[in-house]
Amino acid sequence: MLRYLALKVGRALFVVWAAFTLTFVLLFVLPANPVDLLFDPAELNTVTSEVREQAAESYGFNKPVLLQYLGRLGHALTGDFGNSVQSGRSVTATILDVLPSTFVLASGALLLALLIAFAIALIATSTRRAWVRNLVEALPSGAVSVPVFLSGILMLQVFSFQLGWFPAFGDRGAKSLVLPVITLAIPVSGPIAQLLVRSFATEFRSGYVTTSWAKGATRGVIVVRDVFRNASLPALTIAGITFGNLIAGSVITETVFARQGIGRMTQAAINTLDVPLVQGVVVLAAASFAVINLIVDLIYPLLDPRLRATLTVGSPRAA
Amino acid sequence: MTDVPEGKPDPLLRIADLAIDYRTGRRRWTPAVRGAGLQVDPGEFVSLVGESGSGKTTLVQGALGLLPPVARIRAGSIAYSGVDVTDWNDQRMARVRGNYVGFIPQDPNTSLNPVKKIGQQVIEAVRFNAPEARTAAQHREAALESLRTAGLGDAERVFHQYAHELSGGMKQRALIAIALAGEPKIIVADEPTSALDVTVQKVILDHLVRLRVELGIGILLITHDLGVALDRSDRILVMQDGRIVEEGPVRQVLENTTHDYTRRLLDAAPARQAGRLEPASGPRTVPTGSPPVLRARALTKSYHLRGGRGRQRQLRALDGADLVVRRGTTHAIVGESGAGKSTLASILVQFTAADSGTVHIGDRKLTGLGRGQLRESRRDLQFVFQNPFTSLDPRFTVGKLVAEPLRAFKLATGKQERAARVVELLRAVALDESHLHRLPSELSGGQRQRVAIARALALNPGILVLDEAVSALDVSVQAQILQLLVDLQAEFGLSYVFVTHDLGVVRLIADDVTVMRGGVVVETGPVEEVLRSPRHEYTRELLEAVPGAGFTGSGASEGERVGTLIARQA
Numbered sequence: 001m002l003r004y005l006a007l008k009v010g011r012a013l014f015v016v017w018a019a020f021t022l023t024f025v026l027l028f029v030l031p032a033n034p035v036d037l038l039f040d041p042a043e044l045n046t047v048t049s050e051v052r053e054q055a056a057e058s059y060g061f062n063k064p065v066l067l068q069y070l071g072r073l074g075h076a077l078t079g080d081f082g083n084s085v086q087s088g089r090s091v092t093a094t095i096l097d098v099l100p101s102t103f104v105l106a107s108g109a110l111l112l113a114l115l116i117a118f119a120i121a122l123i124a125t126s127t128r129r130a131w132v133r134n135l136v137e138a139l140p141s142g143a144v145s146v147p148v149f150l151s152g153i154l155m156l157q158v159f160s161f162q163l164g165w166f167p168a169f170g171d172r173g174a175k176s177l178v179l180p181v182i183t184l185a186i187p188v189s190g191p192i193a194q195l196l197v198r199s200f201a202t203e204f205r206s207g208y209v210t211t212s213w214a215k216g217a218t219r220g221v222i223v224v225r226d227v228f229r230n231a232s233l234p235a236l237t238i239a240g241i242t243f244g245n246l247i248a249g250s251v252i253t254e255t256v257f258a259r260q261g262i263g264r265m266t267q268a269a270i271n272t273l274d275v276p277l278v279q280g281v282v283v284l285a286a287a288s289f290a291v292i293n294l295i296v297d298l299i300y301p302l303l304d305p306r307l308r309a310t311l312t313v314g315s316p317r318a319a
Numbered sequence: 320m321t322d323v324p325e326g327k328p329d330p331l332l333r334i335a336d337l338a339i340d341y342r343t344g345r346r347r348w349t350p351a352v353r354g355a356g357l358q359v360d361p362g363e364f365v366s367l368v369g370e371s372g373s374g375k376t377t378l379v380q381g382a383l384g385l386l387p388p389v390a391r392i393r394a395g396s397i398a399y400s401g402v403d404v405t406d407w408n409d410q411r412m413a414r415v416r417g418n419y420v421g422f423i424p425q426d427p428n429t430s431l432n433p434v435k436k437i438g439q440q441v442i443e444a445v446r447f448n449a450p451e452a453r454t455a456a457q458h459r460e461a462a463l464e465s466l467r468t469a470g471l472g473d474a475e476r477v478f479h480q481y482a483h484e485l486s487g488g489m490k491q492r493a494l495i496a497i498a499l500a501g502e503p504k505i506i507v508a509d510e511p512t513s514a515l516d517v518t519v520q521k522v523i524l525d526h527l528v529r530l531r532v533e534l535g536i537g538i539l540l541i542t543h544d545l546g547v548a549l550d551r552s553d554r555i556l557v558m559q560d561g562r563i564v565e566e567g568p569v570r571q572v573l574e575n576t577t578h579d580y581t582r583r584l585l586d587a588a589p590a591r592q593a594g595r596l597e598p599a600s601g602p603r604t605v606p607t608g609s610p611p612v613l614r615a616r617a618l619t620k621s622y623h624l625r626g627g628r629g630r631q632r633q634l635r636a637l638d639g640a641d642l643v644v645r646r647g648t649t650h651a652i653v654g655e656s657g658a659g660k661s662t663l664a665s666i667l668v669q670f671t672a673a674d675s676g677t678v679h680i681g682d683r684k685l686t687g688l689g690r691g692q693l694r695e696s697r698r699d700l701q702f703v704f705q706n707p708f709t710s711l712d713p714r715f716t717v718g719k720l721v722a723e724p725l726r727a728f729k730l731a732t733g734k735q736e737r738a739a740r741v742v743e744l745l746r747a748v749a750l751d752e753s754h755l756h757r758l759p760s761e762l763s764g765g766q767r768q769r770v771a772i773a774r775a776l777a778l779n780p781g782i783l784v785l786d787e788a789v790s791a792l793d794v795s796v797q798a799q800i801l802q803l804l805v806d807l808q809a810e811f812g813l814s815y816v817f818v819t820h821d822l823g824v825v826r827l828i829a830d831d832v833t834v835m836r837g838g839v840v841v842e843t844g845p846v847e848e849v850l851r852s853p854r855h856e857y858t859r860e861l862l863e864a865v866p867g868a869g870f871t872g873s874g875a876s877e878g879e880r881v882g883t884l885i886a887r888q889a
Binding site for chain 1: 383385409410413414415416417418421422424425426429430431432433434435440443444447448481483494497498500501
């Protein structure tokens with residue numbers, strides 16, 4: 001068990017380190033002159049060479065690459081990613097400012113997406129009517145195929161401008177959260193629902209379900225007590241993909257609904273070539289990704305006794 | 320259940336003229352069960368025997384109301400103790416299942432919920448079927464009692480275990496406990512021991528017989544194994560193509576077999592064969608003192624298991640195993656699961672590398688050869704896999720499958736020449752040109768295994784290693800394939816290494832036999848000697864567990880067979 005834990009934590013740390021190193025190479029080493037990136041392209045020609053040198057000095061660009069890298073890595077370990085070029089504030093503070101807002105949006109959307117996905121899978125499995133199942137099973141692909149900006153704008157049209165139920169933009173109050181959360185949840189729920197529908201159907205045909213029928217269990221009991229847990233396990237594994245969807249979706253959602261957040265900040269940072277900020281965001285994304293997958297890896301043995309067994313005693317059927 | 324008339328009570332289960340169809344297209348239905356009927360009386364042990372596709376499982380699913388959505392009952396009735404349940408919906412059937420009829424499924428390895436403790440699963444079976452509300456403690460006590468009745472002495476421990484922590488036999492006992500938990504009057508068991516080793520099978524079946532006596536319940540056993548049915552049933556029903564073709568007490572079926580199919584089944588059952596099969600071309604000359612063609616010495620193979628806390632754990636799959644195969648003979652390797660027989664077979668053809676020990680083909684040492692040299696050796700040493708349903712590429716035609724080794728070794732390069740060779744090979748395995756362009760999915764199991772054998776023969780090998788090559792086949796098909804192997808051996812002078820778990824098959828095909836257990840060879844020698852007077856305790860145990868063994872004599876006539884039967888019953 002300890003070895004398993006060490007292995008997984010080690011892997012997570014590696015992912016974060018790799019992300020940092022890769023962005024360092026991409027953003028600070030590969031550009032012909034990283035100093036150029038520190039200035040607004042429009043004003044680049046007007047910058048005097050003294051200013052350039054000063055900037056290079058303060059960012060350490062005149063030192064050897066390896067020293068730069070080690071220096072940045074050392075600072076990053078203490079949570080210091082340098083200062084944003086645009087605002088001059090520290091990258092960490094800038095990110096922490098908008099992080100809670102995105103966190104609320106993303107976790108709300110993930111929760112809603114899970115609810116939608118499980119509802120779809122449960123209905124598709126429990127229903128005895130073929131047309132209901134076919135209809136419900138068509139929903140996930142529909143959800144994935146509608147682009148976020150389209151569904152977001154549609155929802156704005158209907159619920160803010162026509163009905164006036166929810167504010168069109170801004171990030172104050174729970175009410176302003178409703179539309180963005182739904183918008184973001186729809187595309188995220190698609191892949192989860194697709195996977196769940198399939199694994200519910202597979203598990204529903206499995207041997208132990210026949211045993212349960214023979215015990216005298218009813219359809220509802222079987223779906224809830226036997227199929228549910230076994231079928232939910234695979235859904236955990238796609239947490240990584242889901243996370244990617246959440247990040248990509250939040251950029252658009254935050255733009256459409258004019259909310260502040262990591263997504264919009266990233267977009268702005270890329271537009272203005274705010275290199276330190278971009279690096280901070282990339283490392284943050286990698287770290288969250290690693291943490292989520294670490295949590296999944298740690299939860300798995302708790303839910304599946306077979307995996308637990310292979311970890312503790314190393315049975316011959318170790319997968 | 321009500322409506323029990325005076326005098327003779329209604330049978331526990333009566334199925335009359337049942338017809339079940341499967342939907343195979345829009346408005347197209349294919350019959351699976353065509354007017355089958357059966358009944359089971361209290362305290363009776365009835366066996367329903369049939370090969371795959373005979374409709375026996377569909378019949379049972381129909382009886383339990385567990386037909387898949389694509390199936391429908393077209394005609395007939397199902398009645399439990401005189402109560403007709405044919406048109407009952409799921410909700411009502413749920414009260415019959417578990418409560419009145421218990422079900423033991425086929426494969427214990429997939430039939431228990433992997434994430435729930437055994438105890439919890441038995442408790443559910445108790446709770447669903449308890450007539451009045453009881454406390455959790457009472458449920459628990461009833462579940463433990465049920466586990467004990469199913470023959471799990473250490474019920475308390477099993478109660479807190481998960482399915483993966485139990486052996487196959489224990490899982491099947493847990494499933495029996497689940498079936499018993501609702502205190503049913505009849506138990507339906509669908510091939511309950513097909514996935515288990517023979518010695519375990521014997522214990523489980525014996526236990527079912529004991530339960531019938533102790534609890535006075537009726538048992539309906541579905542099996543493909545006539546031997547299993549003959550050993551324990553009061554009555555036997557033989558099913559073919561959706562119909563019951565033969566029915567009667569065991570002795571009557573044996574004595575006056577009325578239907579041709581039953582006759583064939585009886586003849587095909589390996590346990591009922593007196594001795595080795597003779598090739599069709601005439602009695603073969605048993606090669607005496609023929610030189611060894613394949614020798615394995617002191618083969619050892621361990622698998623490392625990932626253990627907790629850095630502890631290295633090892634599984635000794637093979638522990639100093641020796642094997643000598645004489646030219647032109649069949650050497651059978653028998654053993655139960657985990658005996659190391661498949662590991663041995665795959666080391667013989669060097670799919671797996673041994674940790675130590677040597678393998679020789681003739682004078683050539685096979686172990687330690689490089690890839691290229693090994694490839695050359697494979698010409699002389701071919702392998703036939705267990706499952707003909709997975710060992711053939713589903714997208715290759717039969718012609719392409721058989722020609723593949725020829726292409727790989729650049730033999731018969733001309734198109735005409737190759738086609739001629741393929742047809743020749745197909746003829747050798749009793750197929751013909753008409754099969755050339757078919758896909759494996761269009762062939763029956765027996766035909767597929769014939770194609771696999773033809774493919775193995777393509778390079779004119781001297782030795783064939785057959786790993787459970789007939790285990791996945793029905794008895795009648797199995798008999799045909801075995802006959803084919805014997806004929807091919809006589810024709811081409813092949814040597815076989817025949818890996819099997821079935822001692823009955825060994826008698827039919829082998830000259831020598833090696834009995835393995837836990838990676839160790841426990842006994843080896845000529846078949847006659849080993850089977851007639853086994854020296855090792857384990858061999859005796861295996862022999863006793865062979866179903867239908869009691870009905871065999873060495874070349875016994877029908878009269879003598881029945882004689883042994885009567886003697887057994889007395």
